[in-house]
Amino acid sequence: MANFDWQTHFGPLLTELAQTGQEAWSEQLRAQLTHRFDDSPHGDMDRWLSALHRLPEFPDIEADLNNSAIALRTTENPIESRQAQLETALRGLMPWRKGPYDFFGTYIDTEWRSDWKWDRVSPYLSDLSGRRILDVGCGSGYHCWRMLGEGAGRVIGIDPGLLFMFQFLSVKHYLNDAPADLLPVRMEDLPENLAFFDTTFSMGVLYHRRSPLDHLLELKGTLRRGGQLVLETLVVDGPEGYSLMPEDRYGQMRNVWFLPSCDTLLRWLDRTGFRDARVVDVTETTISEQRSTDWMRFNSLQDFLDPTDPARTIEGYPGPIRATIIAEKP
Template sequence: MATFDWQSTFGPLLTELTQSGQALWADRLREQLTHRFDDNPHGDLARWFGALQSLPELAEVSAALDRSAITLRSPTPLNEPQQAELEAALRGLMPWRKGPFDFFGTHIDTEWRSDWKWDRVLPYLSDLRGRRILDVGCGSGYHCWRMLGEGAGRVIGIDPGLLFLFQFLSVKRYLPDAPVDLLPVRMEDLPDQLQAFDTTFSMGVLYHRRSPLDHLLELKGTLRRGGELVLETLVVDGPEGYSLMPEDRYGQMRNVWFLPSCDTLLRWLDRTGFRNARVVDVTDTTTEEQRSTDWMRFNSLADFLDPNDPGKTIEGYPGPKRATLIAEKP
């Protein structure tokens, strides 16, 4: 069985970083990827790579990246054996949590309607055309592809989940020249003060951080002067200074630390040196936006809410409400 060749997968990006003045980042990445794939490989790595390799070979693939589902098209329809091979390979990469995607007519109905979040955020973004973008906690890279669809010049997503990487690569396999990459690393694995990006997105990450202000400072360090931060996170109602810290779990999630009020978030952004911070959207998360599907068969939001009061989590906390804020680095 073939083994995953991470050097071939990430080599072009490492070369690009070296040639663009980011040689120290490239060297650090090589060490991190060597440790991740050679020194300490994940037990499911061979299975996920096998699924990726079993995707049918297709030529002249085109993509629509400006609609709800990231859509791949072939100039000639797939025959029945190819369709069966395609679906079997994609199901080998379940569960699919962020999307949706459409692979040549095979629709992946993901747990999250990530397109709804994108539709809420997009009207407030600076023009993404030509911009260099970092997407922190990007999951399977759905929003990275949407950013490219809006004309971004270069998109790099980071997320430590290796299943997410192979879901991303299932799209990248058919769009090998697209200037989009996903690195299986954490925010804290990036060099300090990269100052390399025009826009940095952090959506659905802040509440997982034990030190949210340190996360904001890390995000600030990725941006060039005048760069834009797009921050989306769980919030609660309350005055400036108020933040909920769950006793243990929140919505059955173990690693939730702080759910601030919007006014508290604005103060955090101010204290960490951002300017012109503003709340552009606040939306309750519903069981239509996050739910179990045939492509994600585990428990989802409906199972994490109080059955007698769906406005609360199963632990009795306020139900999930998400805010999007935008701010600039001076």
């Protein structure tokens, strides 16, 4: 099995953390990455590494991080053989769930139109210029790149899915100096009370946590005083105090625990010490935003809804509605 040279990829970040007062986190991360890659490598590592190594080189690369697709461009018109090599490499990293991406004319139509979520969230953000940002549960890192496009000074995404990390690295391969990294760790792997980030995003994570209040406390701990939380999660209609706990699955997902009403969610934020929490968007998730594509050929949202009543999940629960809440740490 091929080895992933994680020290080359993550060494600069570990050094940067140590130089910005986070020596303990840097050493902790080093131990976690050693265990993840050296002690217990993933069975698909060879395939993902092969895909990454097959990415062709292009001169004079430019990136557009401010439109729907994260787009890479070159002044050279890619010859047909190199374009075919590029697509073969990128298809070696399927399924692609979060995006879209455009690699030198090869368009990756991902399962999720993640740009739609960004368009809903971004008008309500504090100016991201120069800010240090954490993106929890970042998937392939699509939103990390959008944050850089808005001027963020440093972005760190965390997601335990190694395929997501390799998809992120397929972009980083061409933007090597970009101040963005994706760490394959969980929220609970971070040190408590880092108080390091200006903005922390948690989008699509809260309903996967058995203890949502503990997750909110963990998020608060990542922020400096006055830092901003951007929270996006599944919600249901109902009064303050109401929360749906599925009997087993929700939309075929096993690990869904709590879907609160918006008023309940605001109460949770208040009880965990956030201030000025406000709901800025509530949107139904449709089969136009989440669907199967040629780059993600498995079942998607249309297969998880009641075929006779698309306003309900296949289990009979209310269909997916997502709310975005902005709050601050005192």
